[in-house]
Amino acid sequence: MVISEKRGIGMEYDKLAILGGTRIKETAFGTGSRFGEEEVKELVEALNQNTLFYHFGGKVKQFLDKFNEIYGVKYSVATSSGTAAIHVALCAAGISVGDEVITSPITDAGTVIGILYQNAIPIFADLDPHTYNMTAASVKSRITPRTKAIVVVHLAGNPADMDGIMEVAREHGLKVIEDCAQSYMATYKGRLVGTIGDYGCFSTNDFKHISTGDGGMVTVNSASEADYQRTHAFADKNYSRFGSQLHREPHLLAPNYRMTELQGAVGIAQLSKLASICDARGRHGDSLTAAVSGIPGVEPHQVTAGGRCTYWFYMLTLDPAVLSCTRDEFAQALEAEGILCSAGYIPQPVYLQPLFQRREAYVGSHFPFDITGITYDEGLCPAAEHILKQAVKLPISEFFTDQDIADMAAGIRKVAAHYSKSGSRVV
Numbered sequence: 403m404v405i406s407e408k409r410g411i412g413m414e415y416d417k418l419a420i421l422g423g424t425r426i427k428e429t430a431f432g433t434g435s436r437f438g439e440e441e442v443k444e445l446v447e448a449l450n451q452n453t454l455f456y457h458f459g460g461k462v463k464q465f466l467d468k469f470n471e472i473y474g475v476k477y478s479v480a481t482s483s484g485t486a487a488i489h490v491a492l493c494a495a496g497i498s499v500g501d502e503v504i505t506s507p508i509t510d511a512g513t514v515i516g517i518l519y520q521n522a523i524p525i526f527a528d529l530d531p532h533t534y535n536m537t538a539a540s541v542k543s544r545i546t547p548r549t550k551a552i553v554v555v556h557l558a559g560n561p562a563d564m565d566g567i568m569e570v571a572r573e574h575g576l577k578v579i580e581d582c583a584q585s586y587m588a589t590y591k592g593r594l595v596g597t598i599g600d601y602g603c604f605s606t607n608d609f610k611h612i613s614t615g616d617g618g619m620v621t622v623n624s625a626s627e628a629d630y631q632r633t634h635a636f637a638d639k640n641y642s643r644f645g646s647q648l649h650r651e652p653h654l655l656a657p658n659y660r661m662t663e664l665q666g667a668v669g670i671a672q673l674s675k676l677a678s679i680c681d682a683r684g685r686h687g688d689s690l691t692a693a694v695s696g697i698p699g700v701e702p703h704q705v706t707a708g709g710r711c712t713y714w715f716y717m718l719t720l721d722p723a724v725l726s727c728t729r730d731e732f733a734q735a736l737e738a739e740g741i742l743c744s745a746g747y748i749p750q751p752v753y754l755q756p757l758f759q760r761r762e763a764y765v766g767s768h769f770p771f772d773i774t775g776i777t778y779d780e781g782l783c784p785a786a787e788h789i790l791k792q793a794v795k796l797p798i799s800e801f802f803t804d805q806d807i808a809d810m811a812a813g814i815r816k817v818a819a820h821y822s823k824s825g826s827r828v829v
C-alpha cells in the first residue's frame with residue numbers, strides 16, 4: 403500500500419503517537435447503516451398481519467425457511483436470544499441434573515447459562531493457543547462417567563477442529579451442541595458450522611453479524627421430526643404447537659423463549675445481507691493476518707486448518723519474550739495511533755468469574771456444584787489463561803475499507819517495532 407510505505411520512512415512517522423509522534427490513522431474507520439428500507443418494509447408487513455405471535459404470523463416462519471435454505475438444514479427453531487438457543491438445545495439433548503457438559507472457558511456467559519439452568523455442571527476444556535478454540539485432546543481429558551454433552555464454541559468466527567471433537571463425542575456417546583453465535587457462515591472442511599453437531603445455536607443480538615435486536619436460532623441436525631418437535635416445544639413452555647394442534651400439558655419444565663414477528667421480520671431482511679457481511683469480514687480478517695504475519699512478537703489470529711473464518715472480531719496475542727512492553731501498554735500505544743482496539747477480551751476465563759469461584763449460581767446455594775464437589779482453580783486451562791493475558795482485540799467490520807485494514811497493520815507493525823527487545827526498531 404502506498405500510504406503505509408510513506409509511513410515506513412522517516413523518524414517522524416516512527417515515533418509512537420503516545421510519545422508525541424504522528425498518528426498512523428489519518429482517516430476515520432468505515433461505518434455504515436445495518437438497517438434500511440428492507441427492514442422497514444418487513445416490519446410494516448408484520449404489523450399489518452394484525453398479530454405479532456410467531457405461530458399465527460408468517461414472518462418468523464419465513465425467516466426460518468430462509469435460514470434453513472442458507473444452512474441446508476431441514477429444521478430449525480427460533481428463540482428469543484442466543485442464550486435461549488443454547489438452553490433449548492441442551493434441553494433437547496436431554497441434559498439434566500448432575501450431568502457434566504464440556505465447554506470453552508473463553509466465551510460469552512450465554513454459553514454456560516443454560517447448562518446451569520438445567521442444573522448441569524460446566525466443565526472447561528483448554529484451548530489451542532492460536533485458534534482460541536477447544537482442542538479435541540483437552541475435551542477428551544475432561545470426560546467422566548457424568549459427561550453428557552459438549553458445547554463447542556466457534557470463537558470469533560473461527561471454526562473449531564470439528565473432526566477431532568466429533569470423533570471424541572462419537573467414542574463416548576456425547577451430544578454435540580455448536581455455539582455459532584460469533585460464527586455465521588464459518589466453514590470447517592467445506593461444511594457450515596452449526597450443521598456438524600447435533601444442534602447449532604445462533605444469536606441475533608445487536609452485536610452479532612446480523613441483528614434482530616435480540617433473538618436466536620437452533621438447527622436440528624438429526625432432521626428427525628420428533629427431535630424437531632421436542633426442540634420446538636422447549637422454546638415455548640413445552641407446549642406443543644403444530645399446525646392447528648395445541649397441547650398445553652407440559653411433561654417437562656421449559657421457559658418461554660419465543661421469537662416475535664417483529665424480530666422475524668427484521669431477520670428476513672438481515673439474512674439477505676448475511677453472505678456479503680461474512681464475505682467482507684472474512685476478507686478483512688485474512689488480509690490483516692497476511693499483513694501482520696512475521697512481525698516479531700505478534701501472533702496473528704490463526705484460522706483452524708481446513709476452516710474459513712468470518713471474524714466477529716480479530717484477536718492477536720503478544721509474545722512477552724520478544725516485546726519489552728506489557729499487553730496493556732501495547733494496546734494503549736496502538737489506540738494512540740488511532741487504531742481501534744482493546745486489551746484482551748473477557749477479563750478472565752469463565753471459570754475464574756465470581757459465580758464459579760464462589761460456586762454460587764443460585765443465591766445461598768452451591769447446587770449443582772456440590773453434586774460432585776467440583777472447584778474451579780486457577781491453572782485449570784493454562785492456554786486460555788495465557789491467551790486472555792496476552793490478547794489484543796481489534797474490531798472487524800463489514801464497513802471497514804482496505805485502507806482501514808492497511809492502517810491497522812501499519813499501527814501494529816509500528817508499535818511492535820518500537821517495543822521490540824531485539825532492537826530491530828527503525829531509528
Ligand SMILES: *Cc1c(COP(=O)(O)O)cnc(C)c1O
Pocket residue numbers: 483484485486509510511512513555581583584605606607616617618
Ligand atoms: C452472543 C453470544 C451468546 C449469547 O447470545 P445472546 O443472544 O446474547 O443471548 C452465546 N455464545 C456466544 C459465543 C456469544 O458470542
